Amino acid sequence: MTKENKFPEIIFIGQPNCGKSTLFNAIAGLKAQTSNFPGTTVKHTHSKVSYLGKILNIIDLPGTYSLNPSDPAERVVLSHLFLEKPDLIVNVVDASILGRSLELTLELIELGYPMVVALNMIDLAEKKGMDIDLKKLAKYLGVPVIPTIATHGRGIKELLETAIRILDNQSAPSSIKWSKDVEDRIEKLEKKLPSKFPVVANKRFTAIKMIETSKLYFDKMLKEVNPSLKKALDKTREELKEMHNAPAYEVIAAERHHLALKILEESTIVKRGKRVSWLEKVDDVIMHPLLGYLILLAVFLGFFLLIFEIGNPIEELLLNPLNSLRHYLLLQLGHSVYYYLIDGLLQGIGGGAAIVLPYFIPLLFLMGFLEDVGYLARAGFLMDTFMHRIGLHGKSISPFILGFGCNVPAVVSTRILESRRDRIITSLLIPFIPCSARTTIILALIAFYLGPIWALGFYVFSIILVAVIGRLISLFFKTPSPGLILEIPSLKIPSLKNILRKTFFQLKSFIEFAWPILIAGSVVLSVFQLLNLDKVINYILSPLVVRGLGLPQELGVTLIFSFLRKELSLIMMLQALGINYQNLLTIISKQQLVIFVVFINFFIPCLSTVAILWKEIGKKIAFLSMALNTSVAIIISLIVRLIIGT
Amino acid sequence: MKIISLIDAPPDRLLRIVAFLGGHGVRRRLLALGFHKYDVIELDSRSIFRGPVLVRDLTSDTSLALGRGIAQKIMVEVIDQRK
Numbered sequence: 113m114t115k116e117n118k119f120p121e122i123i124f125i126g127q128p129n130c131g132k133s134t135l136f137n138a139i140a141g142l143k144a145q146t147s148n149f150p151g152t153t154v155k156h157t158h159s160k161v162s163y164l165g166k167i168l169n170i171i172d173l174p175g176t177y178s179l180n181p182s183d184p185a186e187r188v189v190l191s192h193l194f195l196e197k198p199d200l201i202v203n204v205v206d207a208s209i210l211g212r213s214l215e216l217t218l219e220l221i222e223l224g225y226p227m228v229v230a231l232n233m234i235d236l237a238e239k240k241g242m243d244i245d246l247k248k249l250a251k252y253l254g255v256p257v258i259p260t261i262a263t264h265g266r267g268i269k270e271l272l273e274t275a276i277r278i279l280d281n282q283s284a285p286s287s288i289k290w291s292k293d294v295e296d297r298i299e300k301l302e303k304k305l306p307s308k309f310p311v312v313a314n315k316r317f318t319a320i321k322m323i324e325t326s327k328l329y330f331d332k333m334l335k336e337v338n339p340s341l342k343k344a345l346d347k348t349r350e351e352l353k354e355m356h357n358a359p360a361y362e363v364i365a366a367e368r369h370h371l372a373l374k375i376l377e378e379s380t381i382v383k384r385g386k387r388v389s390w391l392e393k394v395d396d397v398i399m400h401p402l403l404g405y406l407i408l409l410a411v412f413l414g415f416f417l418l419i420f421e422i423g424n425p426i427e428e429l430l431l432n433p434l435n436s437l438r439h440y441l442l443l444q445l446g447h448s449v450y451y452y453l454i455d456g457l458l459q460g461i462g463g464g465a466a467i468v469l470p471y472f473i474p475l476l477f478l479m480g481f482l483e484d485v486g487y488l489a490r491a492g493f494l495m496d497t498f499m500h501r502i503g504l505h506g507k508s509i510s511p512f513i514l515g516f517g518c519n520v521p522a523v524v525s526t527r528i529l530e531s532r533r534d535r536i537i538t539s540l541l542i543p544f545i546p547c548s549a550r551t552t553i554i555l556a557l558i559a560f561y562l563g564p565i566w567a568l569g570f571y572v573f574s575i576i577l578v579a580v581i582g583r584l585i586s587l588f589f590k591t592p593s594p595g596l597i598l599e600i601p602s603l604k605i606p607s608l609k610n611i612l613r614k615t616f617f618q619l620k621s622f623i624e625f626a627w628p629i630l631i632a633g634s635v636v637l638s639v640f641q642l643l644n645l646d647k648v649i650n651y652i653l654s655p656l657v658v659r660g661l662g663l664p665q666e667l668g669v670t671l672i673f674s675f676l677r678k679e680l681s682l683i684m685m686l687q688a689l690g691i692n693y694q695n696l697l698t699i700i701s702k703q704q705l706v707i708f709v710v711f712i713n714f715f716i717p718c719l720s721t722v723a724i725l726w727k728e729i730g731k732k733i734a735f736l737s738m739a740l741n742t743s744v745a746i747i748i749s750l751i752v753r754l755i756i757g758t
Numbered sequence: 759m760k761i762i763s764l765i766d767a768p769p770d771r772l773l774r775i776v777a778f779l780g781g782h783g784v785r786r787r788l789l790a791l792g793f794h795k796y797d798v799i800e801l802d803s804r805s806i807f808r809g810p811v812l813v814r815d816l817t818s819d820t821s822l823a824l825g826r827g828i829a830q831k832i833m834v835e836v837i838d839q840r841k
Contacts, residue, residue, distance in 0.1 A: 177790035182783065212792035212818040358795065359782070365789040373817065399802075399812065493823040497809035505825055506810060530787070596810050596825035597787050 119160065119169040120279050121196070125189065126204030127216055128175030129601045131232040133157075134610060135204055135262035136172040139272070163272045166279075171198075174527075179219050180324055180361070184535075185527040193223070194312050200279055201227040202271070207237035207244060207259070208602070210380060214372035215365075217253065222287045222320065223313040226278045227255045230271050234259040236602075241383035249379040254285040263607040287316060290367040293355055297348050298323070304344040323349055324361045391603045398487070398603075404494050411487070415478055416571060420555050420564050423471035427556065430466035434458070435692050449642060456638025456687070460631030463683035467693070468630075471552045473619065479517045480614040484606035488513055489598060496596050502579045503586025505596040508538045512578075515545035517618070519721040523728055533589050539729045540585055543717035543741050544578045546571065549626075549678035550713050556682060556693075557709050562702060574713070581744065625720075626677055633673050633680040637687055640669065646688065661707050661749050664689065664700060674712050676719055681712050703756045710752050714745035764824075764832040765811065769801040772816070773834040780831035788832075792818030799834065 126132040140159035157172045173192055174185040181187045203220050205213040210231075217229060229250075237244060250257040256274050260267030289295055301319040305311065311318045322330075322345055334342040349360040356363045397403055438458060445451035482488060488510050496506030507529055515522035522542045526535045546554060559567035640646040646669045650657070653668030666688045674681035685708070686693055689700065696705075716738050717725070726734035767773050775797050778785045793799070797817035811829045814821045824832075 177792075180786060180790065182787050182790065209792075209819045212815075212820050215792065359785075361782075361786065362789065362795070366794060369789075369792075369794045369818075489823075493810060493812065496823065496825060500825075506823060530783070594783065595827040596823055597784070597791065597828060598823045599791055600812065600821040600823055602821075 119167045120199040121169045121171065122200045122202055122275060122279075123171045123173055123192065123198040124202045124204055125173050125193070125216075125220060126175055126232075127177050127206065127213055128599065130175065130204050130206040130213065131262045132175060132204040133172055135230060135232060135260060135268070136170065137610075137613065138262050138265045138268055140170060140172075164276060166276055168272075168275070176216070178216055178365075179321075183528055183530045188527075197313075198225060200275055201225050202230055202275065203227060203255075204230045204232050207231045207234045208240055208242070210237065210242070210244065211373055211376040214375055215368045218288065218368045218371055221253060221255065221285045222317045224284050224287065224317065225313065226282055226284045228271065228274050228278055229253065229255055229257045230267070231257050231259045232262050234267075235261050236604075239389065243381040243383065245379045245381075249375065252288070252375045252379060254288070263610060288371060290371065294352065294363060294367055297351055301344055301348045304341055306338065306341070309341075320364060323352070324364055391605070395490075395603050398490055399493065404490075408491060408494050411482070413568065415482075416551075416568060417564060418478065419471055419474045419551070420559050420567065422474040423555060424560065426470035427466060427560075430462075430470070431693055434462040434466050435694070437462075438692075452638040452642045453635065456635035457631060459638075459683055459687050460627075460634030463634065463686075464627045464630050464679070467556050467682060468549075468552050468679050471555050472548050472622065473615065475548050475551060476517065476615040476618050477611060479513075480611040481606055482513070483614075484604065484611055486601050486603045489600050492596075492598055493600060498579075500593075502582030503589070503593060504534055504537055504582060505593050507596060507598050508534060511538050511542060512545055515542045515547060516551070517548055519543055519545065519547045519717060520724045523721065523724045526728070531591075531594050533591055534593055536729060536733060537582060537585050537589070539725060539733060540737055540740060541578050541582050543721055543737055544574060544581060544714060544744070546574050546713055547678070549718070552679055553682045553709055553712060557696075557705050561697060561705060566706075570709070570713075577714070577744070577748070581740075626679075629677045630680055630683060633676055634683055634687060637669065637673070637684050641687075656746075660746070661711060662753055663704055663708055667708065671711070671715065674718070675716055678712065678718055703753075706756060707749050707753055711745050711749040714741055714748055716742050716745070759835040759837075761833050761835050764799075764801065764813070764829045764834050765826060767801050767834050768836065771800070771836050772838045773799050773801065774837050775799060775832060776835055777833040778831060779833060780828065784828055784831065788828075791822060792820045793822065793832075794818070798837065 124132050124136050136157070136159075140157075140161055159170050159172075161168050161170055171192070173189045176186040176189040179190060179193070181190050201220055201223070203217050205217060207213075220227060231244070231246070231249075234244070246257050246259060256278070258267055258271045258274055260271060262268075298316060298319050301322070302315045305315055305318065309318070312321065322334075325331075331342065331345075334345065352360040352363045356366070358366070398407055400407075438455060441451060441455060441458070445454070491513065492506035492509040494506075495509045499505050499508055508526075510528065511522045511525045514525055519542050522545070523539050526538045526542075529535045529538060554567050554570055558570055637646065640649075646666075649672060650665045650668035653671065654665050657663050657668040657671070658665050667685060670681040670684040670688050673684055686696070689696075691699060700708075716722075722734050722738060725737050761776055764773070775793065775795055777795065778788060780788075793813075793815055794817070797815050800814045800816060802812040802814050802821065810823045810825050812821065812823055813829070
């Protein structure tokens with residue numbers, strides 16, 4: 113029922129990687145993150161759209177394989193679906209794997225809410241030789257089926273029109289019946305539900321979910337509250353188990369499976385003799401037991417070299433006018449208050465534009481490309497063995513790779529991991545992955561002054577460190593990791609539009625949230641310098657900075673500020689030393705540069721990462737992460753100093 | 759027909775799942791991902807260093823990467839000698 117004074121609520125549900133977020137984006141604009149890795153949407157995104165004079169509140173939920181959740185991201189779906197009844201469900205289905213996708217569709221139909229199926233990637237299904245009879249499919253399911261190609265924006269108009277039509281007449285589907293013996297048992301249990309029982313959706317759905325649930329506390333609670341109902345439930349489960357020689361939940365899953373296959377068979381003709389597409393041939397090479405690893409290495413190297421080759425010339429091009437402007441300012445204003453304020457502002461703005469963005473934009477773009485092609489899942493497969501050595505499994509690769517972009521979404525994405533143990537270890541390791549901010553520092557200082565090979569070496573070192581720390585942390589956990597179960601989606605030709613959209617979206621959030629911090633930080637440092645406050649901080653920190661790390665005393669203050677944003681310490685470093693970027697080596701040695709970068713890179717995670725760790729994993733882990741990073745930064749920097757000297 | 763663990767099954771042959779030996783958590787996860795009893799599957803390729811296995815479910819038309827521990831708990835029978 114449409115609530116009064118509220119816009120109708122439409123939720124988008126689908127299995128991971130069905131193109132749900134792409135479809136949602138095509139409708140809502142730049143909101144949800146998408147990629148070709150199962151489970152990129154890990155929290156829901158809201159958006160209001162106006163269509164044909166009607167305002168719709170649309171919500172993109174994380175992908176879920178079924179309504180029996182097994183990881184925290186899937187739990188988001190359930191709590192949303194069960195707590196608030198949506199006005200309409202848009203079930204996004206990957207047409208190219210229709211058989212499996214229909215299992216979720218059938219489960220959603222059991223809810224009995226108004227619903228429409230968006231049969232997405234219909235072009236891919238056709239390429240696979242599938243000829244889907246839409247009318248027949250809609251008839252079997254009892255809900256409208258609209259073919260869509262989200263990446264091209266096709267079918268969206270029809271989808272929205274159908275959605276509005278259903279909202280107006282509130283027609284809801286009725287569930288499709290299963291085998292008689294199973295239906296009889298469900299009906300019997302349904303009748304036992306007392307009148308005041310907290311029914312979700314309808315009695316049949318509630319009874320089915322009671323049979324299926326894996327939650328021990330539910331059984332325990334039911335036994336306390338209503339022992340006779342618990343007895344009836346146990347009896348139903350027992351009967352189903354005896355009849356089919358399998359646990360009750362498997363019997364129910366099998367019913368949906370067979371029904372889905374039957375509907376597929378009757379509505380779809382698969383043409384024989386389909387050719388192996390060239391993408392499958394490419395896939396064979398990428399996943400090859402030997403070539404696969406060489407390609408993985410090449411992708412990794414290419415990724416960073418390309419970012420450097422693109423970013424470096426642009427950086428040099430932009431730095432010259434910035435430096436001339438600063439020089440001009442100094443000549444005009446002298447060492448006045450105005451000079452300090454304007455110069456701080458200029459360093460923040462100019463530093464962001466000239467030093468950060470040239471590397472940041474190509475990084476975002478290439479990351480989006482790898483995600484959309486479907487390479488991340490393959491990297492997960494290839495790296496599983498390595499990940500086992502550090503006490504995790506291949507699924508953690510996705511949060512790690514996302515961490516190279518930004519640690520914050522990487523921590524959020526650990527929700528795709530089923531076990532809390534894996535989430536904690538992965539989250540503690542993510543802050544050791546050089547994010548784009550730290551990549552900027554590495555490229556701008558190490559690659560620029562010592563050469564790209566050194567920067568690469570730095571990356572390899574970071575990865576080895578992640579492995580060693582992972583191995584050590586996993587020693588504290590007695591239970592082993594549950595093991596890898598990861599869907600490998602088919603390789604896809606990415607849509608340039610989608611990648612550009614994603615790049616723009618992330619860039620926008622950098623400009624809105626991170627850049628102002630950079631600018632404010634630079635100005636604050638200027639004020640500190642004007643008031644000589646920086647000297648006090650530097651003096652306090654000098655035992656660590658000067659004696660411990662062997663760095664100029666002036667850099668103390670920049671370490672503190674790196675907690676806000678990692679790039680800030682790069683920009684502030686120049687400001688603190690009072691020197692132009694190009695002349696840096698005149699007052700600081702190459703060795704000192706390396707130690708500075710090592711320390712900043714592993715030091716305390718930035719404020720946003722700590723905040724997200726706190727929110728997602730817990731206060732203890734957030735503090736543990738800060739302590740761990742700080743001690744590792746100090747230890748590693750001291751070791752590096754011992755080795756290379758200053 | 760001889761029943762073997764998926765880990766010992768020959769690659770590139772048609773196999774049928776006859777049982778899951780794992781705990782409920784793993785069984786439920788496999789069901790949700792479209793791997794059901796009696797489905798026809800195929801072992802796609804193996805990774806070196808005895809890593810995970812790549813399995814294609816021909817009934818549900820999905821590919822999964824499975825850790826060796828999990829693959830060990832899936833019992834299959836070979837249903838044809840050559841594809």
